[in-house]
Amino acid sequence: MNLVVLIKRVPDTETRIQIKEGKVVTDGISWIISPYDEYAVEEALRINEKLGGGKVTLLCLGPNDAKETIRKGLALGADDAVHLNDPAFGNGDATVTAKVLAAALKKMQYDFVLAGKQAVDEDNAQVAVRVAELLDLPHVNSVIKLELAADKQSAQCTREVDGDRDVATTTLPAIITAQQGLNEPRYPSLKGIMGAKKKPIVDWKAADLGLDPATLSAKLETVRVDPPPARPPGKKLAGDAATAAKELVRLLREEAKVI
């Protein structure tokens, strides 16, 4: 099948986030494919490996440096990529990003689209859903199991809901987003790494998508960026087990207000 996977370049999850003058400092940090997007890439590769054919195309919006991230996706086994690479896309929020991705997908041939449920940088969890709405496609989010129907016209998607499973069937094309547990992503192989450079990456700018840069201003204004508050120190309950348990119940009820 022709599958498109949306991928985003994000700071390595082990990065120590530093904030300077109201912005996250991005100098000198290492970048990765957002981990949820890696599940999506892996699932697309597995689907086509199982079907014994087809094509996996990566679609990535990001600056020049995102090429490196795209190349990793190609090393994993994707066949080609489209890089939405235009400074006009650079200051976008989820609204703009979705608009650009939707415009790109309109130009592409695909059976369905996979993406991560959210990018681990800003954790918006909006883009894939917005793209689906803009393209008037069905969408199923946070999927941990994906089964194609024999006729490949629909897919059964399993999701986790409060200790149970929710199974949704969608017609295709659709946009399906990956949750942890969908699969175990592979490592890029030596052959994949050495072959990645030969795989085509097409750059599209606003003009290629028929988008007017003036319409690409963010709807979201960032007023301030603050690190999360430091975790308060833990509390040690004194006394024997009976006393401590009694005190714990009191604290859970009166202080934490969870029981």
Next chain:
Amino acid sequence: MEFGLSEEQKLLLESVRDFIVKELQPLEEQVETKGYLEPAQAKAIFEKSKALGFYAMNVPEEFGGGGLSALDTIMTEEQFGHTSDILIRRAFGNVYEVLFKCTAAQCQRWLLPCVQGARTCSIAITEPGAGSDDAAIKTRAVKAGDGWRLSGGKHFISDGLYSDFFVVSAVTDPNAGSRGISLFLVDKDSPGFTVGRNQLMMGQVGTSCVEIFFDDIQLSPENLLGQEGQGRKLVLETLGRVRLGQVGARAVGKSAKLLELMTNYANERKQFGQAIGQFQLIQQMIADSAIEINAARYLLYRAAWEIDQGRDAREWIPMVKVHAAETLGRVADRAVQVFGGMGWCKDLPIERLYRDARIYRIYDGTSEIHRTVVAREVLKKGAALFDVI
């Protein structure tokens, strides 16, 4: 002059590191406690790595290997330094470059199965009376018909319990001095071959080090590796690559891993109301380690680059061996110091890494021997060995 990594190099090193961190490092403590790697785990990591093309990456593609350049091989070896010896052997293979001298017939029997991971080879040169003085070996191959009869023994043979064939150095002409030594491919199941004690060592737990004995083993012409009398030259060549990759590069990788552990700890550990990394005496240990690691790494890459230029790097390799091994020794020592009591305690891997580090200044030629070689070359060739023009 280009110091950056290519896109492929970066991806390869990231991918190998990722594999090491997720698949190999979690097994390290278990190997240390049990004293060996479970065969089922050895098989599992071999199969995973092989499927990714990470096994025998140093071997040319014509023999079924990964076909990496010397520099790329050395950079992957540096990554291998982030885990322990036995896990490297099983996951990535230890296919010695000397096996590339195999004839077509020998390739079928020894090299190709080795690249496939179906057979494993150990180098058997060291004897109780012949360490750095490797020409002083007593193992003897006496001409018999069109072949030889091999007698003698070796010790400290790394991975010898597991390996099923050995590259053995033996005297074929006692009157020809170092030109009277030849190399033989000797199968473990040859009649007359016995494995002696597993010699327990200070570190690198999990990699066996054994004595092996040859009691009048019949060798055919096919057992001879390279030409008769060429053994010493082949030994020096192959040990050059071992010193660069398995010693120099891995020492740099191990040093980098130790410095990472030290740095994290110095940032987290608080005494007197602040992180110990704020104390200047701790900072000195971190600064010196970073400086020495970078110096060792770029010396290492330079030596590997020489090999890719078609030169043998014989003047560079001893410098790398000394500097990388001694850097590791100092960094490991500082790591124990920065971690304090926790560096001495078996609850953390620091004490294990400290013990593992000690051998680097000894095996494959002591620091003293390599310094002697460096000095001799410098005295002979002068500025060519330390000046840029």
